Amino acid sequence: MTEERPGAAEAVDSVLGALADPTRRRLLDLLATQGEGTATTLAGRLPVSRQAVVKHLAVLEAAGLVSGVRVGREVRYAVRPAALDTTARWMATLAARWDRRLADIKRVAEAAERDSSPTRPE
Template identity: 45%
Template sequence: MTDDREETAARVFAALADPTRRSILAELAARGPATATDLAGRLPISRQGVAKHLDRLTEAGLTTAETGEGRRIRYRVHTAPMQLAQQFLAAMARDWDARLEQLKNHLEGSP
């Protein structure tokens, strides 16, 4: 994995480490684009808190901001960074699966 991909994966994991950000992202994924005010009305967090978390999600590339009606900013899920993080985890899992299989064979006395 290149350095850029590793940096992107690191930003995604850091952003998703917070349960509030995961809730915001899940809400956007389930119900589509929304403003910070919309999200604050649906989640147990203030509009200012939502805005702060949306900034972190946007910095990680997980959301994009679009200017809508009346200059209201609507946020939309951007999945490419999540897909890259999934690929990172899948590669790591493959490495571990091979190592665990080797350990199992060793412990069982198999070649």
């Protein structure tokens, strides 16, 4: 994460922590599908109470995954993709590093195999 902007590691940690809970992932899926929703409407689609949904939404909001806007007496939540984008970039960088490491291991193993195999007469 050293190549990312300052605070990116903490942002990724926060996103991964928020997404570790299946109810929060489901809330994020619902919001992504619906566009927006209130705690009441979201609770109607989940097997948890409205109060539990509010707590889960607070975690998602703290991680930067959703934002809430007050409209009258309701708070309407919507997905904020920036935090997911940062996390996806981190994961892609990590995957690329592992791909390079595995390619290096393969190259070394293939060279060792070539060096240890008996020479064939031509």
